Amino acid sequence: MTGDRPISRRRMLGTLGVLGVAGATGALTLSVPRRAGAQPFGLQETVQDGLKRLFGGRPIKDGAGVIKLDVPLIAENGSVVPVSVEVSSPMTANNFVKHIYIVADQNRIPIIARATLTPEAGQASVGATVRLGETGDVRAIVEQSDGGLLQVKREVKVTVGGCGG
Amino acid sequence: MTRLVLRLIALAVLAGGCATAATDAPRGSSVPKWESRAVAPARGEFRILPDGRREQIRYKGWTTQDFGTFRTYAYGDGHPEPPVARVAMPTSLAGDPARGRALFLSRAKGPCAGCHLIPGDDVWPAGGVGPDLSTIGDRGLSDQYLYQQIYDPRLIFPNTTMPPWGGAGVFTPEEIAHLVAFLQSLKGPLPPEKDPERSPFTRSKPVGFGDNLDPTNNPAVLLADDGEALWSAKGPAGRACADCHREGPAGAMKGVATRYPTYVSAYRRVMSLEDFLTVHGPETTGHLLSAQSVDNLALTILIKMASNGLPVQVDVTSPQARAALARGRASFEKRVGQRNHACADCHTPDKGANKFLGGRLLVDVSAGLTRHFPTWRTDRGEAWDMRKRFQWCMTPLGTNMLAADAVEYAELELYLTSFDNGRPMNVPGIRH
Amino acid sequence: MSDIGKVRIRVPSSIKPGDIVRVRTLVIHPMERIERDQQGRIIQRRYNYINRVVATYLGKTVVAFDITQSVSENPSLVFSFRATDPGQLKVTFEDTTGGKYEGTADIRFS
Numbered sequence: 001m002t003g004d005r006p007i008s009r010r011r012m013l014g015t016l017g018v019l020g021v022a023g024a025t026g027a028l029t030l031s032v033p034r035r036a037g038a039q040p041f042g043l044q045e046t047v048q049d050g051l052k053r054l055f056g057g058r059p060i061k062d063g064a065g066v067i068k069l070d071v072p073l074i075a076e077n078g079s080v081v082p083v084s085v086e087v088s089s090p091m092t093a094n095n096f097v098k099h100i101y102i103v104a105d106q107n108r109i110p111i112i113a114r115a116t117l118t119p120e121a122g123q124a125s126v127g128a129t130v131r132l133g134e135t136g137d138v139r140a141i142v143e144q145s146d147g148g149l150l151q152v153k154r155e156v157k158v159t160v161g162g163c164g165g
Numbered sequence: 166m167t168r169l170v171l172r173l174i175a176l177a178v179l180a181g182g183c184a185t186a187a188t189d190a191p192r193g194s195s196v197p198k199w200e201s202r203a204v205a206p207a208r209g210e211f212r213i214l215p216d217g218r219r220e221q222i223r224y225k226g227w228t229t230q231d232f233g234t235f236r237t238y239a240y241g242d243g244h245p246e247p248p249v250a251r252v253a254m255p256t257s258l259a260g261d262p263a264r265g266r267a268l269f270l271s272r273a274k275g276p277c278a279g280c281h282l283i284p285g286d287d288v289w290p291a292g293g294v295g296p297d298l299s300t301i302g303d304r305g306l307s308d309q310y311l312y313q314q315i316y317d318p319r320l321i322f323p324n325t326t327m328p329p330w331g332g333a334g335v336f337t338p339e340e341i342a343h344l345v346a347f348l349q350s351l352k353g354p355l356p357p358e359k360d361p362e363r364s365p366f367t368r369s370k371p372v373g374f375g376d377n378l379d380p381t382n383n384p385a386v387l388l389a390d391d392g393e394a395l396w397s398a399k400g401p402a403g404r405a406c407a408d409c410h411r412e413g414p415a416g417a418m419k420g421v422a423t424r425y426p427t428y429v430s431a432y433r434r435v436m437s438l439e440d441f442l443t444v445h446g447p448e449t450t451g452h453l454l455s456a457q458s459v460d461n462l463a464l465t466i467l468i469k470m471a472s473n474g475l476p477v478q479v480d481v482t483s484p485q486a487r488a489a490l491a492r493g494r495a496s497f498e499k500r501v502g503q504r505n506h507a508c509a510d511c512h513t514p515d516k517g518a519n520k521f522l523g524g525r526l527l528v529d530v531s532a533g534l535t536r537h538f539p540t541w542r543t544d545r546g547e548a549w550d551m552r553k554r555f556q557w558c559m560t561p562l563g564t565n566m567l568a569a570d571a572v573e574y575a576e577l578e579l580y581l582t583s584f585d586n587g588r589p590m591n592v593p594g595i596r597h
Numbered sequence: 598m599s600d601i602g603k604v605r606i607r608v609p610s611s612i613k614p615g616d617i618v619r620v621r622t623l624v625i626h627p628m629e630r631i632e633r634d635q636q637g638r639i640i641q642r643r644y645n646y647i648n649r650v651v652a653t654y655l656g657k658t659v660v661a662f663d664i665t666q667s668v669s670e671n672p673s674l675v676f677s678f679r680a681t682d683p684g685q686l687k688v689t690f691e692d693t694t695g696g697k698y699e700g701t702a703d704i705r706f707s
Contacts, residue, residue: 122679159524
């Protein structure tokens with residue numbers, strides 16, 4: 001995290017006043033426009049099929065030292081697992097991280113999320129709370145602006161209830 | 166009409182138990198009867214199915230199984246603790262170690278691995294409440310000893326936390342024979358442990374779920390918005406909370422929640438803040454604020470947040486508090502349900518507390534368990550107050566739940582909260 | 598939680614020009630999981646989950662997410678952007694049933 005400290009709700013409301021954070025509009029639109037050329041996401045597939053679909057046969061190099069993948073070793077609860085990925089990158093117009101993929105090998109839908117970044121992001125750093133169906137590898141796969149692919153992975157052990165509680 | 170019948174049935178069940186209650190509940194007779202002011206699925210009532218079976222009405226998605234033959238926390242409950250069974254292993258039974266191992270790991274049964282470690286990479290997540298059984302076959306224990314120990318361990322260890330599996334009907338004699346054969350097959354030397362996380366004795370402690378007061382991390386914080394809207398909304402009586410408590414929730418309610426649960430003389434019982442709202446709402450604004458309603462929960466979170474950072478200071482010295490604490494402690498130590506467990510089995514340091522039950526670290530009553538309630542439960546996607554957490558505990562114990570606003574739960578909550586005294590409130594929490 | 602689409606955005610309380618700002622955002626949403634019938638077959642229907650999240654700053658997209666049913670209920674997402682000028686940060690969530698939910702934060706320097 002950055003320098004933001006834990007804040008109380010009171011302070012939060014005060015801060016909201018200063019920063020002018022608005023709530024949701026919650027407006028409903030009636031149709032979802034199909035994005036042209038969008039990759040299909042949310043498919044049930046094996047992780048191998050998913051990676052092949054996304055990257056074809058392109059080689060994925062070891063990203064250790066470049067990608068920092070932060071996940072708990074043990075997920076007390078597989079339904080909310082915080083994953084964060086930070087990539088060392090200058091994030092300039094001709095050298096930046098284009099995509100960060102979060103992948104869980106054992107999930108029925110293994111390609112969990114794709115973040116698409118721009119140099120304006122300033123830093124290639126994203127996070128999401130994800131569902132993990134069972135114990136298995138979580139990967140962060142990075143696609144650089146030159147098309148190069150890097151990945152790191154870590155095993156997360158998912159805990160199932162002790163005795164109902 | 167049907168509702169009335171159900172009520173009568175529920176009352177009859179309670180009344181039926183009262184006759185034999187005297188020895189069970191210390192000074193139980195001095196506790197007044199309480200008509201639940203909870204929403205329908207939180208009242209602990211029953212319904213009779215067309216085929217005559219009885220089921221308990223619980224929350225949506227919860228089991229409806231009736232554990233009516235087992236002890237409950239009701240002060241009027243008349244069930245005695247199941248007698249200790251002395252059993253002999255039937256000589257006709259030949260155990261199969263492979264079937265025993267499957268039973269040991271079966272989540273439909275214990276699972277035994279929830280408390281005991283055995284070898285195998287597939288054993289996950291094993292707990293460490295009971296002894297490590299990885300080499301128990303080397304100890305030269307007789308089959309009969311192990312059979313008795315599984316069937317009803319109280320014969321040898323009267324204060325054990327282990328349920329009487331045979332007596333409770335969870336394992337049949339034949340299944341216990343398979344378990345015995347499996348345990349006798351567990352012999353050393355063990356291969357070196359490859360993964361420290363596999364063993365509950367070397368596993369790292371859970372890391373938690375981050376900043377509980379950050380509304381982008383803990384959705385329960387957003388419920389306080391709903392609480393604020395209720396605070397200034399006029400009820401059927403034409404008044405709002407804000408009309409009497411004029412400083413706003415943060416000012417007017419500062420410190421209030423640190424004193425709950427407390428004895429409320431007008432109702433001659435101990436009440437948590439949630440319980441108090443169920444009577445205070447109808448008396449003032451006309452808002453019902455039923456226990457386990459969304460409105461009750463939202464206002465509770467709002468009011469408790471006004472005390473965040475302030476030390477809990479529940480009354481533990483008045484005569485009423487002392488009597489209630491004694492009853493609450495008796496509940497904490499009372500063995501209930503199919504598994505004949507007490508709260509104390511899992512949550513006191515000389516027993517299960519601070520050990521892993523399966524993959525979960527059991528909390529320690531002496532650290533104070535209540536000051537972050539209501540708390541967001543990440544695995545349920547809901548904010549729960551202490552009472553819904555109690556009600557949830559009832560199912561693994563194998564005992565019927567009481568009404569969320571039952572006096573028994575209020576006094577148990579007071580006993581638990583007495584350990585929070587002096588420690589800062591921190592609501593809403595976030596837990597698995 | 599009943600209020601689908603409530604959005605919260607959290608940014609640091611003090612931001613200086615040129616800072617890389619770390620943003621955390623949450624939306625209340627069920628993110629429906631795939632259901633199965635009693636035979637274990639997947640029930641085919643249109644599940645309601647958020648599949649697209651776009652963050653814009655000064656009207657320009659800084660990061661977008663394509664997300665799936667493998668993301669948790671009430672998803673919380675984290676991203677960064679470089680604060681160059683005062684102005685609005687907007688995060689828009691879209692779900693598979695046409696729901697569109699927005700939250701905004703005014704970025705000011707202190």
